[in-house]
Amino acid sequence: SDEKLNKCRTLSIAEWEHCGDTKVQYVLAYDVSRSTGKENALCALVVIKLTPRGDGTYHKQIVNIFSSEGQHDTWQAKFLKEKVREYKASILVIDANGIGSGVVDQLVLDLNDGNPPYKVVNDIDNQWTKYEAQDAIPMVYALKSQRKETKNSDMINNIMKVFNKLDVELLKTPNEGLKELEKKNKKKFKDDSEEIALAEIPYILTNNLCDEIMNLLYKQRGNDSEVEQISRSIPKDKFSALMYGLFWVYLEEKKNKERNRDIKVDMNKLFLFKKPNIRKY
Numbered sequence: 388s389d390e391k392l393n394k395c396r397t398l399s400i401a402e403w404e405h406c407g408d409t410k411v412q413y414v415l416a417y418d419v420s421r422s423t424g425k426e427n428a429l430c431a432l433v434v435i436k437l438t439p440r441g442d443g444t445y446h447k448q449i450v451n452i453f454s455s456e457g458q459h460d461t462w463q464a465k466f467l468k469e470k471v472r473e474y475k476a477s478i479l480v481i482d483a484n485g486i487g488s489g490v491v492d493q494l495v496l497d498l499n500d501g502n503p504p505y506k507v508v509n510d511i512d513n514q515w516t517k518y519e520a521q522d523a524i525p526m527v528y529a530l531k532s533q534r535k536e537t538k539n540s541d542m543i544n545n546i547m548k549v550f551n552k553l554d555v556e557l558l559k560t561p562n563e564g565l566k567e568l569e570k571k572n573k574k575k576f577k578d579d580s581e582e583i584a585l586a587e588i589p590y591i592l593t594n595n596l597c598d599e600i601m602n603l604l605y606k607q608r609g610n611d612s613e614v615e616q617i618s619r620s621i622p623k624d625k626f627s628a629l630m631y632g633l634f635w636v637y638l639e640e641k642k643n644k645e646r647n648r649d650i651k652v653d654m655n656k657l658f659l660f661k662k663p664n665i666r667k668y
Contacts, residue, residue, distance in 0.1 A: 399567035401589035402450035405475040413474040416632025419487040431624040443643030452592035464493035468502035483529035561590035596625040
């Protein structure tokens with residue numbers, strides 16, 4: 388609901404690089420589109436900042452969003468590698484259905500741009516293994532929504548749950564964001580300056596993300612959930628990118644909880660001592 392979305396919009400300052408805190412990690416999530424002459428063929432990159440809560444779960448903040456028109460696969464791969472470098476990202480979650488796999492094809496190569504080739508961490512079908520370079524770094528989670536472990540229906544349910552629990556922070560409105568930036572920088576923006584235009588982009592794109600979410604109808608068909616666009620003129624690329632990223636986070640949290648449970652079980656075994664025999668003298 389609109390009210391829930393607004394309650395999530397509590398984040399003041401957008402981030403353009405890693406904040407420097409070693410406890411924090413950044414997840415980049417990307418929805419791929421290729422321009423087909425339609426104005427809404429957009430690619431969206433969502434930056435999710437994760438701060439561990441200490442119980443295996445993370446405090447989730449959407450600290451930036453990037454949007455561009457569908458470009459050539461190599462251009463997209465170079466752009467993504469640049470962003471991974473700036474945010475020192477732990478993982479790049481990318482929609483590898485259809486045209487997305489072309490971008491992954493480029494990500495595993497050395498593109499002579501000063502950034503290393505990447506390795507796909509969940510390459511079950513060995514689709515990219517044969518192209519992998521010796522010095523490739525494990526970075527790409529290639530998400531395919533028809534796979535059992537990353538079913539579209541589960542991803543939709545997860546993003547709905549995250550918003551219902553207010554378990555994610557989004558950037559404030561452009562107006563509020565610029566005020567916070569002026570406070571932080573201790574100086575006012577000049578009206579109509581290039582500086583102001585650049586600074587407000589993440590806040591405007593967060594507005595667009597919220598519009599996309601409000602334009603979706605959540606439907607249940609048997610055991611499956613799906614979303615339908617009310618108006619076709621409003622894209623859903625930012626929503627999709629966020630949905631992919633949050634699902635990777637959910638899988639990670641699940642793994643952490645299982646690990647914590649195993650540790651607890653081991654510790655319990657450790658303390659199942661036999662009663663000591665106390666000799667009477």
